Structure formats: structure tokens, C-alpha cells
Amino acid sequence: MPDDTSAFSTISVRRTDGAREVHPLARILGIRDGFVFLEDQLATDRSGSGIRTPQTHMIPLADVSAVDVETGAESDEDSETSVALEAAGLLHLDGTVYVR
Numbered sequence: 001m002p003d004d005t006s007a008f009s010t011i012s013v014r015r016t017d018g019a020r021e022v023h024p025l026a027r028i029l030g031i032r033d034g035f036v037f038l039e040d041q042l043a044t045d046r047s048g049s050g051i052r053t054p055q056t057h058m059i060p061l062a063d064v065s066a067v068d069v070e071t072g073a074e075s076d077e078d079s080e081t082s083v084a085l086e087a088a089g090l091l092h093l094d095g096t097v098y099v100r
Contacts, residue, residue: 008041010070015063022070023057034061 011026013036029037038057045052 011038012066012068012070013038013059013064014066014068016065017063028067029056031061035059036061036064036067 008025008027011023011028013021013023015021023038023040025041026038027041029039031037036059038059040055040057042055044055
């Protein structure tokens, strides 16, 4: 596991059913074959053999409504996406996005 975690952020995945998953210390590996691939740097011992490895998540793209890079995992207001939209004047007070 690399010591340099600068490429990793807290990533929030909002699903089409309204659920929200927060992945601390994660990075987006890419989108392929209808899936979003995320990697958590929180190493786990999935095999039970004492070898700790990062966990990879394969999320169906059809289930994803938004992916945000968060500055903190506490709330949506902390997301870099929300901050950027607000700074650009594209976010309403109720949190909805202004569409031109």
C-alpha cells in the first residue's frame, strides 16, 4: 500500500434510489462496461490470511446519480461539487442545481 495518499479523497456516491455511500480515502479508478470502479485505501483482510489489501468497489453506472469528491464526510454541504456550484452561482438555496 503506498504511503502517498494525496491521490485519495473522501468520495460520496449518490444512488438513484436516494441512498448515499461515503468512501473515505478512496479514488476513482475509472468507468468501464457500465460500472464505476472505486478503490478504498482502507486496507482490509478479506481473505482471512492476514494480508491487508485495498478494497475495490464495482458500482453499476445505472444506479449512480452523482459522484462527489468531499472535503468532509459529514454532509453534502461539504462536497467540493456543492462548493463549486455555489461559487458559480448555480446552486439554489434549497440545494437544487440551477439549469440554464
